[in-house]
Amino acid sequence: MAQLGGGNQPILIFPEGTDRLLGRDAQRVNITAGKLLAETVRTTLGPKGMDKMLVDSLGDIVVTNDGVTILKEMDIEHPAAKMLVEVAKTQEDEVGDGTTTAVIIAGELLKKAEGLLDQDIHPTVVANGYRQAAEKAQELLNLISFDADDRDTLMKVAMTAMTGKGSEAAREPLAELVVDAVRQVEEDGEVDTDNINIQRISGESVNESMIVNGVVVDKSRTDPGMPKQIEDAKIALVKYPIEVKDLETDAKISLTDPAQMQAFIENEEQMIKDMVDKIIASGANVLFCQKGIDDLAQHYLTRNGIYAIRRVKKSDMNRIEKATGAKVVTNLDDLKPEDLGEAGLVYEKKIFDEVLTFIEDCRDPKAVSLILRGSTKHVAEEIERAVEDAIGVVASTVEDKKVVAGGGAPEIAISKGLKEYADTISGREQLAVAAFAEALEIVPKTLAENAGLDSIDALVDLRAAHEKSFYIGLDVFAGDVVDMYQAGVVEPQRVKKQAIQSAAEATEMILRIDDVIATKGTGAAPDMEGMGGMPGGMPPMM
Known part of the structure; x- marks a missing residue:
């Protein structure tokens, strides 16, 4: 409820029970919601990421480390958090992989923006700086990409997408199936992944999976x-x-x-x-x-x-x-x-x-089927999710013919380029571009943390190594920085392009919100009572 007028006679312009947050309070609550959502999925990133068990109201269980699946299964109520779920869904639709990356970049951009807002930098200035940084990031991404769509590269792309998921034990034979399927349905350089039908059947091991030429x-x-x-x-x-x-x-x-x-x-x-x-x-x-x-x-x-x-x-x-x-x-x-x-x-x-x-x-045939086996229903479901991700990234590589090194290498390279670009900008936008550059480092930092490595040492080593080559990334198994291209860890350019772009745009939209008006009783409004004066306050999300 809001009221206008003076004296003893208020003029009501909102229905009874309407919650409203204004200015900094609205921004703080929205930023906190985004940060919390990113923290929820952050531990699933990378080859050593952990899984989440999600139990719905009927008792059905989903065990996965697929970012978009986690976010879809969670009953998220906060409107700002729902906007980040849309980032993950868009990433899934466009590429099929990189959903967790997109969400944690968005969460870190919001976190860095909070620091700038605390320095009394206007949200519009931050949003403009982020937009400039996102555009420059796309230019830098093109510079560090290389052309490849041969079978060997497609195999590496597929295996990279499946590493750290339930299918990792059989990632090579599954990658063979995925590459064969995508190449079979390719028409004039385009791949409609709907023409690849997946039949998931419990029983037997994943090694019994097969492709049907029809x-x-x-x-x-x-x-x-x-x-x-x-x-x-x-x-x-x-x-x-x-x-x-x-x-x-x-x-x-x-x-x-x-x-x-x-x-x-x-x-x-x-x-x-x-x-x-x-x-x-x-x-x-x-x-x-x-x-x-x-x-x-x-x-x-x-x-x-x-x-x-x-x-x-x-x-x-x-x-x-x-x-x-x-x-x-x-x-x-x-x-x-x-x-x-x-x-x-x-x-x-x-x-x-x-x-x-x-x-x-x-x-x-321009349509094929994959029969995926798994010892139990939940194992088979997770293998299917991993294979769907692999199909998405292989299809993207076939269509774009551009790949980048993995293991956090692109994020460090783009971050380095953005820091140099920030020095050429006058005005307060320079601070936003520099913050964007630092935010991208959350990807290699998270990879290190999830592998039990020292994230500060890993970032220092990566920055130093990138003075010589932008292919250097973090090998979480060896605990060292290596040339990821030689190590066979490659990803489609589209994964990074879409993740950075959608994260930046969602963050910009959230930062521009300075007034949250929520009507109770509709089922859509979060409980915001008392949030206005609570530093770090956060409406319930689930």
Whole structure:
């Protein structure tokens, strides 16, 4: 609630129960929220990062060190913290990896900004300085990147993304699968990762994972009497239901004698038989239907030796289309032999407790499937998350053909360049650029801390080594600074580019907020009572 006016008569302009934070109080609370969120995921960074166990209200458990998964699973309430969650989600959508990096850079930028605000530097000046620094950082990133998209580099990129995650024990064979999958679906230098289907199955070790040169659909035949295996498959993809449609309007049919009833039933049966006849006439021996298939239609399909699956997901239909060359038809009258896709083999197979349909031996499939195994459900889920990250970074490398060294090397190199750039700027923005440079050092510092190393010694050694080469990063296993490119630790340029850009923009937006007005009772407002005068005060986040 806020009020205006003098004397004894206040004028209310907000509803009763509205919380409001103004000026420095609003900035302090928002900054603290961002810092706390970054601290939450910070311990998961790097090859020696630890995992988080998240338990929801239903008791379901997620064990992961994937930054965006942690943030999605947490029930975050504070609006400023939600803005940093969006940073992680954007990073995940754009690149697939580097979500933790993006959030901890944003948290450190907010922390450094707090120090500048305490020196009475205006938030707009800090925001402008950060924007200049982010633009310069992109220039510096281009200078320290190198061109590469050969198989060896793609393998290194994939293994770097999976190091420190649940899949690390089998990262080399998994990297082989990922690189093969991405290269298979590449079209004209672009990779649509939706064309890589991942089937996660518990049981067996991760080493039993495999790639299918085609598509795997997590459905079985609609009728056990249908053939279990079809060679030289001619595949029809149908959106139209193979059943008699219900009337869209209420209607009554009056039948005056049993013969009419019999004729009505026979007519329905004939309609279904005609649909199946059209499928048979096209030459199809495999049918994937996005809608339902009537029991009678299943009978006719079975009698004609056709392998059929109903209620196939739209995403699976798209992948089958890409893999086999089939065309999805919405009307059975339009189904022609040239609309059919081709595959050497279509068969049903049970793996552990999952019954799957395999479409293999496609001529030049632009969609593939990965079957990932894990000893338990939670292990398999974490392996899937690691493989998804690897697919994202390999796809980014194939598209951009630019990579950087890992192990904190890019952050130190950009930080060094920004400090030199800051000396060329006049005005208070210079302090913001210098603060941005220092904030980037949080990445190698966190890598060192998570590995149990002395972070100050690590930063000093890295700064000294970067006088000679910007490939030098922190080897957390050896506890020393080494040439990361020679060590095979490389990352796509896009991971760093997106992380720095989105962290800077989110921080700038948060710094510009000087008034937080939250209406209670909507479920969206954090509890801010008493926060105004509490130094370091923080609304509950979870």
